Amino acid sequence: MYNSFFGWYLKCQSDTQTLAVIPAVHNKGNKRTCSIQVITDNDAWTVMFSADLFRRTRRNIFIGENQFGEKGIHLAIQTSQLTIRGKLDFGPLCPLKYDIMGPFALVPFMECRHSVRSMRHSVRGNVCINGQKYSFRNAWGYWEGDQGRSFPKEYIWTQCCFQGGALMLSVADIPMAGIHFTGIIGAILWLGKEYRIATYLGARVVRIQNKMVRIIQGNLELDVRLLEASERPLKAPAKGDMVRTIHESASCRAFYRLRKEGCILFAFETDKASFEFEYFS
Template sequence: MKKYPYFEGWYLKHQANGEMIAFIPAVHAGITGEWEASVQVITGEGAWNFPYPVSECSIDKKNFRIKIGDNLFSKKGIKVDLKNREMSIKGGISYGPFTGLKKDIMGPFRLLPFLECNHGVVSMRHRARGSVTVNGKTLDMTGGTGYIETDWGHSFPKEYVWTQCLFNGKQEGSIMLSAADVPLWGRSFRGVICAAYLGGHMYRMATYLGARIVRYNEREVYLKQRKLFLKVTKLGERSFGLYAPQKGSMSRIIRESPVCRVRYQMWYGKKSILDITDNNASFEAVRAQQP
């Protein structure tokens, strides 16, 4: 086991036919060192948490295989069987080949052992096939797409904006952006990481690549990296509460808009390379907790 406080989780998003469902399997331990596991589920209708004893959790990060209870999350796909008093979710979704990044999204910051939170991208985009039944309603993911990322450390940043979108139709692709408060050597700065997979080409923007945050608030992030520009604007929202780590314990409540109207615009110089408004984007804007 890792030293505590510690958390590690994976965000597996699936999207097809106007429907979205995401799963967050995780393992975590607070300052008391009591290890627990959980699976959170997010749909366009709400969010639910299913706790498990850590004895029912096994993790193989090298081969990407996480098993919690009767639920399996792997590079081949997922199988879920979750049930409590208000929610029942069962089914399976298989995956096509992953679209990974050639280099770690954290860049040189991955070498810093004391960051409160680390981020990784497992797959920017992959095919999905199968279905899950949520309280009697079947969500058919066949012909759809998926996205997977991971976080680990002891706490989510005190303030951050995160968004992810799978583009389908005329302009296919995937984008992930995170702008967050990063504590470093007694101070803090606002850092950013972003990957956009568009038309078979991967664009990267990050603080360590020279990206600068021109504008940042709960509804908009505007980045500049030499001749590359990105503007993300939230146009609508319907948010639900999720559990997030604070000193390893899943005791912090954040708000995510899992099916949100967001506009993404990207330019290289004066040439537009992306301008799309999507109604199924995911978006989180989190402020610092008051003391």
């Protein structure tokens, strides 16, 4: 068994509450474990499970009584620190037109491969976490995945659903064939149109400073800025082992602006952004 991991990230967000759940399986040498991480506006938990409780099909992940997939999420967790019960139903998913990795999806031995299963879908249901009720009505969801050996050493990731659209962006240090380069993958839905921003389409970072990233690709220019973090610790893979600690703001203040040919398509500040800023240069 080689060092590897596979996991999904499912985020559900209403006007007042955010819940993200990460089911995953990880292999380190002959050791195989699985986990469910839960992150809210105010807290984060990691629950480890025996590997024999993990089961994956094309459309679902099962960990014990917990189920995750295109129809929704069912949670049933009981530990000394965490009690979760609830069910969330998803509406029709909104997949991208093609793989977010583009031609890099065909490159073998990549450290980490990203996938986007739904940019935006409706969420309805209730979850109770340690006695606190999370109620989702007219709420939005987002669903992505990662697999490989390790998370990038340095990276920026952000995601946001907003009026008229949704976006995700990842900027990361990518090791390949003995060299390193800055890799960019991003997708923006805006008024029914999909915009793709990626290294394989000519995107390049022109500025990373003060929690702000500016990317230019042809006549498109995207600005992303983390304004106020609300970080909670999460576990991330390093050579298949969940020993690295990263920090995610599941719901925080951020600014986004997209320009095309110098004209602003949208520019807004929100307190519903999700952000991981693990970039130190």
